[in-house]
Amino acid sequence: MALLAATALYAQHASAEISDGVVKIGVLNDQSGVVSDATGQGSVVAARLAAEEFNNQVSGKPIEIIFADHQNKADIASTIARQWYEKDGVDLIVDTPNSGAGLAVQGVAKEMKKIFITSSAGTTALSNQNCSPYGIQWTYDTYALAKGTGEAVVEQGGKTWYFITADYAFGHQLQADATSIIEQHGGKVLGSANHPLATPDFSSFLLQAQASKAQVVGFANAGGDTIEAIKQATEFGLTAGGQRVAAMLLLLTDVHSLGLKAAQGTYLTTPFYWNLNADTRAWSDKFAAKFNGRRPTFLQIGVYESVRHYLQAVQALGSDDADAVMKKMRETKIESAFSHGAYIRADGRVIRDMYLAQVKTPAESKEDWDFYKIVKKIPGEELAHPLSESTCPLVKKS
Template identity: 50%
Template sequence: MRRNLLATAAFCLAASALPAAAQLSDNTLKIAVATDLSSLYADINGPGAVLAAQMAIEDFGGTVLGQKIEFVSGDIQNKADVAATTVGRWYDNEKVDMVMGAGASSSSIAAARVAGDKKKIFIAPDPASSDLTGKLCNPYLIHWVYDTAALANGTGSAVVKAGGKSWFFLTADYAFGYALERDVSAVVKKAGGTVVGGVKHPINTNDFSSFLLQAQGSKAQIIGLANAGGDTINSIKQASEFGIVKGGQKLAGLLVFISDIHSLGLERSQGLNLTEAFYWDLNDRTRAFAKRFAARFNGKMPTSVQAGFYSATLAYLNAVKATGTDDPDKVMAAMKAAKWDDPIFGPSYIRQDGRKMHNMYLFEVKKPSESKGPWDYYKLLAEISGEDAFRPLADSECPLVKKN
């Protein structure tokens, strides 16, 4: 299994031979995971992200260039100041070479800014805001799994094509929610739909009643849920209690993870369309990884974000091995020069703006009668190429993008 995983993750680097003298700063390689271990998004990333990164280090063999790979993790609580302080301390005082994370878009943006200032590598598997590879891009940042542009081009586009022309947004009141509402609104309007209104709610909200009443009163065909994790779960549960769907309006979960469906149950979530980069039952390789993960994680299948931590860790380690160094500039150059068959996401490459490119998938949540057992939740509606899912480079605001 280990040999197979490493083989599928191997990079096709332009310079495949190791340098004459391999070298690690401080004679060690240290990787860190900054994540939400205890609050709103802990089921999406959290302890599962830590485990996934550790599994990748184990599968790689635990060493690189003759030195042991060290690992550290920390809880950033989805707070920008905590993320920036933690990541800065890791880079400056604890000799961390690469950080992955960092929870919510706001905390990830803060962490990425620190990495850019310090010229250290930061890989972001969990945040959604497409601004990370847009106006906020930097040479040391890679956005790994998905983003709001891909969600808009997947779920948003599918809902409009199915007849959902008028939209009202229920939006988390921070960077991620703003970006998701913006990107989905653009897709809706381009397809001939309209946005009749919206309301913003604080992150980690327990009572959605006033927000849902506004959505119900809008008479919009579609209520777009531009939130995530516990906020998505609570808004769907309470929308059911208000009889919103029975009243003729439909919910569009714009960022939905398998952990959300598991919490909601198929009775509540059946029929939802969602866009994902990964599903555990997609193919033989995703099943093999997911079953190993679940065996160590209380039987829980990995979210796409947790799988992304595994994928990113392996890719980084392969780049360090191939270049013979942990020098951030050389490793980033190697990663951006690579095209490889990722064990999680399939054919992959990284654009100059830091966007990792791979296929995305449009799924529909199964009816209870269609499910064959626990975690058998999705049926595949469409496979979307990375080029069609993510924002085109020609439309990028990233200053790293060379325009013709």
């Protein structure tokens, strides 16, 4: 009996160890393309800030942060993910902008029973039809952006829309979600045009938008594409001609690149603003000190918070076993400078409050990066696709 008890105790102890003697986290994102400004090295800095809160070790073992550029290509993303999980001992992959890349990595993670948390891929497919027991959609999705911004613009009289849409999973899903919200509120989409990723020339798409006579031209794209589209829309005189521009995903770094003169008055939905309160400002000051004085996007602080929540679970368990860690993360409310009372839903979607914001005028801005006026807080449950309509196999239907 004593031998059996000792054996059981040893087995329990062995199962509660850190695999390979290190907790390795991979930041997989865009280091050089259209969303590198909003993710890129800033996301690596954010992940390292999370590790530093644990003195760069957990359960007595070191935390290692690595990164790679997926070049916004699904095949490159999946190849890196497989290499990291299978051969390089990576326990967690985070960030991963570009919905096609995010879906590819989530597929690899599910197959290999490894954890994947995306802060930057927005397609609802990640927590709907392609959901995974090892996947978490941390920061936002296209439904939340469409509902927050779409409702606000339609309520202000923007009833007819024309979309200029990035021709990949994120753009198509964002347009589809926005169309549904617009139609629910009595609006109508008159047409759309798809553009390739990182196109330098939006002229043909903008001419079609002008010809449509739509009250609102909606940009269902991200990063550098959104910046170029808004710049060229101004040059083409869309707003001067009476049309409104709505950016369905507008990030802090996009406004910084555009300048307040070009971006002023634009409505957006965001889960985070660096100057929202004392806690958000204090964390953003730490980030700025590490990253050339720049303020974080919500994608970057999403990386910080997701890594932090993961490490808290590993520390509590004394193990990086994927199934045990996922269970612990799902059981634990998310608390940080970013979130209060956020939680991981059954489909892997984090439910968090968000904000409808408006870009300030140059006269309203009091300091560098002081770009947003918060219009209202939107409860997280209002911005999440209803579970009753979910096709995620993890969701139990009554």
